[in-house]
Amino acid sequence: MSKRLAAFTFAGAILLSGCVAGNPEERLSEPLEAYIYLPEDLSTDTPETFTIHVTEIGELLEEADDINIEVWQEAGEESEWIEAQSSEAGVYTAEAIFEEEGLYYIQAHVSSGGVTAMPVKSFTVGELTEEEQAVVEEEPEEHDEGHHH
Numbered sequence: 725m726s727k728r729l730a731a732f733t734f735a736g737a738i739l740l741s742g743c744v745a746g747n748p749e750e751r752l753s754e755p756l757e758a759y760i761y762l763p764e765d766l767s768t769d770t771p772e773t774f775t776i777h778v779t780e781i782g783e784l785l786e787e788a789d790d791i792n793i794e795v796w797q798e799a800g801e802e803s804e805w806i807e808a809q810s811s812e813a814g815v816y817t818a819e820a821i822f823e824e825e826g827l828y829y830i831q832a833h834v835s836s837g838g839v840t841a842m843p844v845k846s847f848t849v850g851e852l853t854e855e856e857q858a859v860v861e862e863e864p865e866e867h868d869e870g871h872h873h
Contacts, residue, residue: 755780755781756778756779756836756839756840757780757843758777758779758791758841758843759776760775760832761776761777762774766849767850768824768850769822772849773818774819774830775815776817776832777814777815778791778834778841779814783814785813785814785836787810787813788816788835789836790833791807791816791833792806792808793805793806793808793820793831793833794831795820795828795829795830797827797828797829804820806818808832824849824850825849825850825851826849826850827856827859827860828846829847830844830846831843831844
């Protein structure tokens with residue numbers, strides 16, 4: 725019976741050591757960051773391509789586990805989720821078509837090894853109304869760095 729207990733203890737120790745190696749808390753020293761690049765002069769009814777660069781420890785990340793963008797126009801309004809496609813190591817693109825002009829927000833949702841980055845940016849499609857222009861002027865500086873979780 726004691727040989728079995730020793731074997732189970734040894735196997736458990738090996739399994740636990742594997743879990744610690746992938747622990748997101750330990751990866752915080754290796755920050756995951758995502759940067760959203762917006763096209764210039766976005767317009768309605770035209771496919772627009774957004775580019776997201778993903779880095780880990782300052783180097784382009786070979787492959788993220790999951791990457792999507794979320795786009796919405798007003799707080800509380802339903803958002804659109806679009807899966808981003810890898811175009812090269814650390815570079816992802818997603819395409820969206822906007823039906824109306826105005827102020828929009830984009831958030832990248834990037835995860836790799838249990839760590840998440842979720843930068844947000846605002847952008848304009850076409851012309852802004854006076855009300856939207858006032859919102860833009862009151863907004864704090866953009867959050868282009870990934871948030872780590």
